[in-house]
Structure formats: structure tokens, C-alpha cells
Amino acid sequence: MKSLYRHFVKAATLFLLVLMAFSLSLPSRLFFVKGSNEASLIEEAESKLHVAFEAVLEAESVGANVSGLIARLNEAGELLAEAEIADKIGSFSEAVSKAEQCSVLADGVMDEAITLKGEVLAGAQIAFWQDLTVTAMGSAVFLVAMFFVWGWFKRAYAKKLLRMKLEVASDVEA
Amino acid sequence: MLKLEDYRTVFASVGLIGVLLFASPTLGLVLHLPSGEKFSELWVLGPGHMAEDYPFNVGADVNYLVYVGVGNHMGCSAYYVVYVKFRNQSESLPNATAGTTSPLPPLFEFRLFVEDGKSWEAPLRFSFSNVSFFGDRCLVGSLMINGVTFNVDKSASWDVENNGYYYQLFMELWIYNVESRAFEFHNRFVGLWLNMTSV
Numbered sequence: 001m002k003s004l005y006r007h008f009v010k011a012a013t014l015f016l017l018v019l020m021a022f023s024l025s026l027p028s029r030l031f032f033v034k035g036s037n038e039a040s041l042i043e044e045a046e047s048k049l050h051v052a053f054e055a056v057l058e059a060e061s062v063g064a065n066v067s068g069l070i071a072r073l074n075e076a077g078e079l080l081a082e083a084e085i086a087d088k089i090g091s092f093s094e095a096v097s098k099a100e101q102c103s104v105l106a107d108g109v110m111d112e113a114i115t116l117k118g119e120v121l122a123g124a125q126i127a128f129w130q131d132l133t134v135t136a137m138g139s140a141v142f143l144v145a146m147f148f149v150w151g152w153f154k155r156a157y158a159k160k161l162l163r164m165k166l167e168v169a170s171d172v173e174a
Numbered sequence: 175m176l177k178l179e180d181y182r183t184v185f186a187s188v189g190l191i192g193v194l195l196f197a198s199p200t201l202g203l204v205l206h207l208p209s210g211e212k213f214s215e216l217w218v219l220g221p222g223h224m225a226e227d228y229p230f231n232v233g234a235d236v237n238y239l240v241y242v243g244v245g246n247h248m249g250c251s252a253y254y255v256v257y258v259k260f261r262n263q264s265e266s267l268p269n270a271t272a273g274t275t276s277p278l279p280p281l282f283e284f285r286l287f288v289e290d291g292k293s294w295e296a297p298l299r300f301s302f303s304n305v306s307f308f309g310d311r312c313l314v315g316s317l318m319i320n321g322v323t324f325n326v327d328k329s330a331s332w333d334v335e336n337n338g339y340y341y342q343l344f345m346e347l348w349i350y351n352v353e354s355r356a357f358e359f360h361n362r363f364v365g366l367w368l369n370m371t372s373v
Contacts, residue, residue: 053253053287054352060251070251070287074294077253077285085282085322124203131200138196146189153185157178 038096042083045099048106049076055113064120069109076105214252215245215293216347216362223295233372234305240366242345243295246288253350255357258282258298260317261342262330268346268363275346275359281326282319300343305370312339312370330370338369 053073060066083098194201219241220227229238246252257280261267268276286294297320304315310332317326330339344365348357 049285050253050350050355053251053350056287057251057352066251067289070289073253073287077287081255081283081285089322089324128200128203131203135197135200139193142192142196143189146185146192150182150185153181154178157181 038087038092038099041096041099041103042080042087045080045083045102045106048103048110049073049080052076052106052110052113055110055117059113059117059120062117062120063124064113064116066113066116069113069116072105072109076102076109079105209249210247212248214248214254214347214349214360214362215243216256216345216360216364217243217245218298218345218364218366219243219295228366230367230369231371232302232368233370234302237299237301240298240300241295242284242298243293244286244288244347245293246290248349249290251287251289254284254286254288254294254360255348255350256284256286257346257348258284258319259344259346260326260328261344262328263333263340263342267342267344267365268359268361270361270363273359273361275348276344276363280346281317281324282322302370305372307339314341314370336369338371341368341370342366343368 056066056069056073059069079098079102083095083102086092086095086098218228219225221239221241223241228240232238242256244254244256246254259276259278259280261276261278265278266276268274282298284296286296288294299318299320301318302314302316303318303323304313306313306315311329312332313329314326317324328341330341332338333340342365344363347360347362349360350356351358
């Protein structure tokens, strides 16, 4: 009976020790997971903001009006800055929330920038062909008109030359 | 009277000019003229949006206001970060000649996107707390910037030449480089000298 009791006490003590060790390691492990999680969320938000900005730059380079997108990028940038500051001062939940909001905004901006670029490119292609047609037609009509005017002018010039009379000046010194 | 060959030259010139005029809309889409010098501006203005009334003699638990501004002349939209840093006289500033940044960690930051030819401005409110003086040294415990408190624990020794405990609140301008996909110091910084006068 005594040995059974001793075994029970030993087992209970061992269990308690294991439980204590686990509980001691738990907060730091949780903290670590939490810290790394919010850091990766901030990194993800930052990366998404970079990609969104690059998409906006591409849309701008083809001639799109990106003022609205820039305003929204500024909102996203503000959220990311707040997330980084919150992370710095240890306010992890706020950092996570701001980083997530930033990611959502950046994704939206990127999608819109890609759509806008497509629309502008399609419009620009139509405008280019229209301009090219106007240029080709206009130049051709103008050159043909110039050719006819030149022909008419040449004839008029020849007629004028033929109508001219020879005049001899007697007092001209050679 | 001009000869026929001279008139031919005049007609050919008029024809060429006419064709160029007709082609100008298409040429405008294809040809791009070189842009001017690319640069960015960084400035700090006083509380009245003017380059005056900057805070100088500062004390604890008093709110100060300045405005930070950035102008973009880079030829396209740009993504900037303005880092706000705080230093005492012995700590290093960015080096404009070498183009190197200050090694101090940033306290606060602004992330901003500015279109070409436009500018951005934001208020920077700051105050000091936990300021103490002992001997010829001053210790600033906390610095609050735009509502966020940072523990700085920065000490400054008495400046005999200028009679004061001098600190500097300064801003560095960083720009996002699309090619390297990273921020780089844009070699622009501005700062405010602050003389800590009272607890």
C-alpha cells in the first residue's frame, strides 16, 4: 500500500513538474509566435504596398490619371506607418490590425491600377491609330493638293514668261 | 523675278512643313522630349506654415508644432518615407557629402506617395516628458510625437559655447527605388535645434 502511495506521489510530482515547465515556457512561446506573426504581417503589408505602387507607376507611365490611386496609397502608407510604430512600442494587436487594413487597401489599389492601365492602353491604341490615319490621310491630301498647285503655278509661270517682251536698253554699259 | 527652281524649293519646303504639321499628333505620341533635373524637396515649417517661429527653447510637457513637407520633381510619382530621429550633440547626423544616413534608429515615420510636381505636408506635434537636470547634464526620458510616446533616455551635456543643453529633432528623406525594390536614403535631411531649458 505504501509503495503504491509513493508511486502515486512520485507520478503526481513529476506531472506537476512537467506542467510547471510547460506553463513557464508557454507565455514566451506564445509571445514569440505573436511577435513573429505581426512582424510577418507588417512585412507582407509592406511588400503589397510596394507591388501596388509599382502597378500605379506602370499605369501612370502609359498616361493614366493616378491621382485617386495615389490618395488611396497614401491611406495605406499611413496605416503601414502606424502598424510599424505600434509594433515598435509593443502594441501588437494594433500593429496586426493596421497591417491587415493596409494589405486590403494595397490589394485594391493594385487591382484598380492594373484595370486602369488596361483601359488606358486600349484607349491609347485606338487614339494612336486614329492619329496615324489622320496623319496619313491629311498628309496625302495635302501633298496631292500641293502637286496640283505646283502644276498650275508652273503653267502660269511659263505663260507669264511667254508673254514677256524683249526690251533693249541702249544706254546700258556692258 | 525668282527662277522656277527657286519656286520649286519654296513649294518643297511648304510641303514638308505641312506634312510635319499633319504628323505632329502622331509624332507627339512617339517622341518624348528629355525631362529636366530630377530632385525632391524636404522642408520643415513653423506652426504658421512659414519659415519662422520654429521651436527652439523647449521645456517638458509643452506641445510644439511644426510642419514637415516633401516636394516631388522626379518626373513620375514617388514613394517616400520620412524618418524622424532625435539626437544629442555627440551623436552623428547624416552625411550629405558621402550620402550616408544617420545610424540612429528612427522614432516616428511618415509614408507618403507624391505625384510628380506636387507636394505633401503633415503636422509634426511633439513634446518632452521625464526631463531631469543633474550637474552639467540634462536627461530627456520620453518624447511624444503625434500622440505616440517613445522612451528615448537621451542625455546632453552643457554646451559652454552656446549656453544650453542642445538636442536635435531631424528628419531624413528616403525614396523607394523601383529597380532595387528597396528604400534608399535620398540624401535630404532637415533638423530643428532644441535647447532644453526647463523641467
